[in-house]
Amino acid sequence: MQFRNRQDFWAGVMFIAIGGAFAFFSTNYELGTPARMGPGYFPMMLGILLAILGVIISWQSFAKTSEKTEIAPTGWREILLILASVAVFGFTLPSLGMVVAVTLMILISSVAAYDFVWKETLISVVVLLILSYLVFVKGLELQFPVWPKFLTA
Amino acid sequence: MEIFEHLALGFSTALSFDNIFYCFVGVLLGTLIGVLPGLGPLATIAMLLPITYKMSDPTTALIMLAGIYYGAQYGGSTTAILVNLPGETSAVVTTLDGYQMARRGRPGPALAIAAIGSFFAGTVATMLIAAAAPPLSEVAFKFGPAEYFSLMVMGLIAAVVLAHGSVVKALGMVIFGLLLGMIGTDVNSGVARFSFDIPELTDGLDFTAVAMGIFGFGEIISNLEQRENREIFARKVGKLMPSWDEFKRSMAPIVRGTMLGSFLGILPGGGAVLSSFTSYAVEKKLSKTPEKFGTGMIEGVAGPESANNAGAQASFIPMLTLGIPTNAVMALMIAGMMIHNIQPGPQVMTSNPDLFWGLIVSMWIGNLMLVVLNLPLIGIWIRLLTVPYRVLYPAIVLFCCVGVYSVNNNVFDVFMTIPFAILGYLFRKFACEPAPLLLGLVLGQLMEEYLRRAMTISRGDWSIFVTRPLSLTLLVIAAVLLVIVFMPAIAKKRKEAFAEEES
Helix, strand or coil: CCCCEHHHHHHHHHHHHHHHHHHHHHCCCCCECCCCECCCHHHHHHHHHHHHHHHHHHHHCCCCCCCCECCCCCCHHHHHHHHHHHHHHHHHHHHHHHHHHHHHHHHHHHCCCCCCCHHHHHHHHHHHHHHHHHHHHHHCCCCCCCCCHHHHC | CHHHHHHHHHHHHHCCHHHHHHHHHHHHHHHHHHHCCCCCHHHHHHHHHHHHCCCCCHHHHHHHHHHHHHHHHHHHHHHHHHHCCCCCHHHHHHHHHHHHHHHCCCHHHHHHHHHHHHHHHHHHHHHHHHHHHHHHHHHHCCCCHHHHHHHHHHHHHHHHHHCCCCHHHHHHHHHHHHHHHHCEECCCCCCEECCCCCHHHHHCCCHHHHHHHHHHHHHHHHHHHHCCCCCCCCCCCCCCCCCHHHHHHHHHHHHHHHHHHHHHHHCCCCCHHHHHHHHHHHHHHHCCCHHHCCCCCCHHHHHHHHHHHHHHHHCHHHHHHHCCCCCHHHHHHHHHHHHCCCCCCCCHHHHCHHHHHHHHHHHHHHHHHHHHHHCCCHHHHHHHHCCCHHHHHHHHHHHHHHHHHHHHCCHHHHHHHHHHHHHHHHHHHCCCCCHHHHHHHHHHHHHHHHHHHHHHHCCCCCCHHHHCHHHHHHHHHHHHHHHHHHCHHHHHHHHHHHHHHHC
């Protein structure tokens, strides 16, 4: 037995975890009978099915015939910066308004590029701020503050 | 002829000022994102879905969203031919011969043939939808809950079998999607399932947040890791007109590609990508000089480009007539209908005939616009290609976030994209195709509902699914598909066919 198809192995593990979790939490809800299915019935069924599939996928990844694969290294820098920019946008938008939220988001997300250029990013910020104002605020009339609340209040 | 009455209604709807305008916006955006590698129709439609909520008429919304999808097929070929990068997955094969044509000084004819082929295919596929839809939904009216459940099983399995990548993993993704669809209030008992006392989750997961996280952000992160470099080969396209010889050689592949695409597009999991690959393989097989493929054969551009457009449009047939999404984009279209309180299914044609026929006719009008947009304006699209990804992606992140926020005017949905972005990133690392998950997510609640109703009717007897002939037929098709795909000989062939796609 050899640890051959790492991608499949971990995909299987992921499915087992997800299927298991759904099946486990389904026990909180009434299962019912096939004729009168409760809210827990279908998710329980699917959860078990998914976990079984996960076992099969992981199991097959050890087979001699399975293709040898590796998991590509994780790009922590890209993940963290992009997700941080999204989170910052979410945290700042309701209180500090669009201008602050958009500026921070563009600045943080831009740094994730390996060929990041400061000057270009600042131009991007200005252009996107103007565009956001015209499209989202004037055009689509979306509901969010433009400026920080403490300035306008 | 009834079909002419239908089409007349379609024209009167599609030709209203609003609808023409948004059709134009759709195909323009579609071309734009098709040209740009790294931004696909899926993420774009997900981004714009919330905005269509603001539109008063669902027909207009769907016309625009549809335009994005088939417009992207046109735009994708431009990038494939000029930069040797597929702007769209369906344009992967176009890079093989299209780029070689550009290198040999014939980028213009390659682009022209791609556009002409696409237009021809679009026209034929539009007619096909108009002709095939009424009988199909006629059949669907005979469906009870058991048949619907079996139809969904069949549709999901076929989608998995025909899509590329591992079948077992794709099945897992479908089930994962179905499970995600369970989150929220159960319609029968009123119990909030898997919401963990988070009030926002009792309404269920927001579809756009999931799609945006997995396809939008997940993809951006992957793209950033890859550090792509693009080189534009032909900055000046020059003469567009193909020579008479090139034109003659393209005609048969265009017709064949159109037929192939129309057929494969109807199948679940089909659509644009599968169609273009199959068409390329067919043209290579039929050619007297197969060894010349890959060196700039116009047949290798004409066939697949027609096929992908026909396939893109034909995939609307099951969505419109049965309410079954055959690919992830159609899943989003269904979500678009649901936003406007239209229950997708065979009744759409009778309950919303203007939407149905208006959408179909708008596709033809949209195709006409695309020829105009693509050929004379090609210079603009080339200039767009010079915008580097590092400038582009922060704007995409911004549009995604604002799009998700605007669904409920709530930042909760923005935060929800983060776990799904991480999931989407993991899916890529583990080589799990994420599209089937969306199909599952859209169908989850419906499938459960049909299962429950069928089982109530049969008083808990599972045999209802095999004793009703229509339901049995559908399940047998699903079983046969699964058996075929796991037979060793076929499995090998399938792997080879899709290996070409990845290289």
